[in-house]
Amino acid sequence: MNSSPSSASLAELDTTKLPAHIAIIMDGNGRWAKKRLLNRVSGHEKGSDAVRTVVRACREIGVSYLTLYAFSTENWQRPRFEVEALMSLLKRFLESEQNEMVENNIRLRVIGQVDRLPEKVQEALHQTMKATRDNTAMTLILALSYGGRAEIVRMVQEVANKIRHGEVDPDSITAEMVADHLYTRDIPDPDLLIRTSGEMRVSNFLLWQIAYTEIFVTPTLWPDFNRDELLQILKDYQSRERRFGQV
């Protein structure tokens, strides 16, 4: 297949400079639907097809960790109808993708307040996590009922409890210890954060973990995001110089 001049191909990427961890704020489903005079739920449905495409592409490219912001702690305040539709879509997604994840050696993990999710969704999550737990090629991390502030509050509570029980000396607290008490313990920080639909904000996503992450915002609405655009972003990422505060 020939690619257009503006598109990037996998062969153009430097395989030694791939991001190990890509995190995505999948935004713009509602606007995608509105533009077509459809209801917001149709946008979420189309968005879940884009999730499939991007998971496949990341696995093919050789990304080790992919974190997808699927539902924030603030998203609970959306109309009940929309929240319920998102939850049932999530359940359907897990059920339809489990086999492919097993076949493609993808492990599923979840970050966020899993206990706030409907029982049926929790069951589907546990089932898929169990079925994929020994997989090693890529870890797909779904951020569900996730909020960076809630994650930090939870970390402070855990560490404070250890201090109370005499297990931790406050003077010995390090950045590593903080990271070890976040949902993302044993997951490296994202190298690249992508946000679709043009909004220049982080919306409470991975606040601690994105300290030195490269950020890429695209105007594309999430349901229109595809493999080609991901490759273009990766090409741009590889042209950037990451300095981590040094010279």
Ligand code: IPE
């Ligand atoms: C992102 O799309 C999906 C979720 C937050 C669950 P939105 O639903 O936020 O779409 P817009 O921002 O209204 O277009």
Ligand code: IPE
């Ligand atoms: C961020 O998108 C959350 C997810 C993508 C799950 P939102 O649409 O909820 O964020 P805001 O409202 O634009 O900040």
Ligand code: MG
């Ligand atoms: Mg939005």
